[in-house]
Amino acid sequence: MKETSSNAGYYRPDHYLKYPIVFKSADGTTVKDVNGREYLDLSAIMGAVNCGHNVPQINSRLIQQIGMMWTSNFFPTDIQLEAIAKVDSILPEGINLAALYSTGAEAIELALRVARAATGRNRILSFKDHFHGKTLGTMHLVKQFPDCYGPVPDDYRTVFESDGSDDPAILEAYLASIPVDDLAAVIFEPVIGYSGPRRLHKDFLGIMRKFCDENDVVMIVDEILTGFHRCKGWFVSCQGAIKPDILVFGKGLGNGHPISGVACASSLYQFLGNSLPGSTFAGNSLACAAACGVLEFMHGQNFAEKTTAMETLFCEFFSQPRFKAHGIRLDGMGGLLSISFQDPSFSRMPDIYLDVLKNGVITSHTQQYLRLTPPLTIDLIAFERGLEVIGKCIDASFATAIK
Numbered sequence: 001m002k003e004t005s006s007n008a009g010y011y012r013p014d015h016y017l018k019y020p021i022v023f024k025s026a027d028g029t030t031v032k033d034v035n036g037r038e039y040l041d042l043s044a045i046m047g048a049v050n051c052g053h054n055v056p057q058i059n060s061r062l063i064q065q066i067g068m069m070w071t072s073n074f075f076p077t078d079i080q081l082e083a084i085a086k087v088d089s090i091l092p093e094g095i096n097l098a099a100l101y102s103t104g105a106e107a108i109e110l111a112l113r114v115a116r117a118a119t120g121r122n123r124i125l126s127f128k129d130h131f132h133g134k135t136l137g138t139m140h141l142v143k144q145f146p147d148c149y150g151p152v153p154d155d156y157r158t159v160f161e162s163d164g165s166d167d168p169a170i171l172e173a174y175l176a177s178i179p180v181d182d183l184a185a186v187i188f189e190p191v192i193g194y195s196g197p198r199r200l201h202k203d204f205l206g207i208m209r210k211f212c213d214e215n216d217v218v219m220i221v222d223e224i225l226t227g228f229h230r231c232k233g234w235f236v237s238c239q240g241a242i243k244p245d246i247l248v249f250g251k252g253l254g255n256g257h258p259i260s261g262v263a264c265a266s267s268l269y270q271f272l273g274n275s276l277p278g279s280t281f282a283g284n285s286l287a288c289a290a291a292c293g294v295l296e297f298m299h300g301q302n303f304a305e306k307t308t309a310m311e312t313l314f315c316e317f318f319s320q321p322r323f324k325a326h327g328i329r330l331d332g333m334g335g336l337l338s339i340s341f342q343d344p345s346f347s348r349m350p351d352i353y354l355d356v357l358k359n360g361v362i363t364s365h366t367q368q369y370l371r372l373t374p375p376l377t378i379d380l381i382a383f384e385r386g387l388e389v390i391g392k393c394i395d396a397s398f399a400t401a402i403k
């Protein structure tokens with residue numbers, strides 16, 4: 001028998017190696033560690049826990065299901081049919097649920113297969129800084145992590161690499177210049193999440209819709225992070241007349257329980273069979289129970305008002321002259337917000353993130369950005385308290401740099 005102790009073994013989550021905090025429980029927007037210390041959650045655990053932690057109404061659906069049946073693979077369960085009907089009811093006219101999965105990346109992979117099956121073409125047009133998951137197929141789509149996955153097959157993707165400008169004329173000129181004869185789909189996030197958050201130009205969706213219509217290309221919109229009221233309504237890409245051909249979602253649907261989904265236009269339904277949907281845990285009963293609880297809970301909330309108020313408060317708070325003097329940049333939408341600095345060589349964000357965490361506030365970060373994705377149930381007074389902590393940590397970082 002292998003000898004073990006609490007410190008034995010090789011696997012330790014990456015974050016723990018840098019910041020050894022171990023969480024034990026959570027309620028609303030408060031997370032407690034094993035020592036009883038409380039943290040304010042301004043991350044909603046990578047934007048997944050939109051309804052807040054430990055919501056009795058959602059818990060009770062899960063608790064009820066635990067004593068019934070956990071998983072059934074290709075046999076439907078009554079809770080699965082209920083979840084399918086509930087998800088369908090929030091989708092726009094003409095778009096229906098096509099499959100459930102556990103993770104976002106699996107759902108994206110199905111969307112790519114459906115697009116290839118429907119068009120008989122191979123190539124996917126993607127955007128350098130967007131993010132679609134960490135399977136080999138989804139990582140090959142983008143250019144954020146070129147060192148960790150080896151060569152990309154020649155006919156797999158075409159990547160639009162903007163020079164940082166979001167000028168729609170540049171995008172249009174690029175789209176007019178690329179060959180489309182082997183192009184199956186375009187895929188994008190409607191608000192850049194992982195490498196931001198950053199808003200896209202207001203004409204971006206319309207330009208992509210027109211390009212797809214004119215060239216018979218499938219438009220896949222990845223709303224895994226932006227959906228379920230995180231930014232604006234159920235889905236950012238389903239406002240007004242523009243609709244995706246394939247809509248992919250995850251995170252907020254389960255409020256922390258792994259469940260994701262793919263919805264598509266009725267014209268694509270016939271290609272699902274050839275795209276091999278399904279996996280062992282796809283649409284399992286516990287995940288479906290969580291989704292039912294989440295959707296019931298969300299119907300009783302006014303998240304539109306809350307996300308608008310959060311964005312306004314965030315912008316007002318960081319518009320104070322002292323932050324302007326640091327060259328602060330604010331971006332994002334609704335409950336998906338970011339702070340960065342104008343100086344492109346600024347690389348202190350990991351330290352600011354850690355300082356904020358040490359001061360009891362959970363966010364997330366990249367080298368350049370501090371990301372705020374709070375539970376959408378957050379009290380605005382608590383949100384402002386979190387912003388004050390972040391503000392003090394930014395001030396401290398600049399004061400240290402000047403010394």
Ligand SMILES: Cc1ncc(COP(=O)(O)O)c(C=O)c1O
Nearest residue numbers: 103104105131132133193224225
């Ligand atoms: C926009 C987007 N797409 C895809 C994914 C991948 O989802 P998952 O981690 O559930 O596979 C994520 C996860 O962060 C995401 O933010």
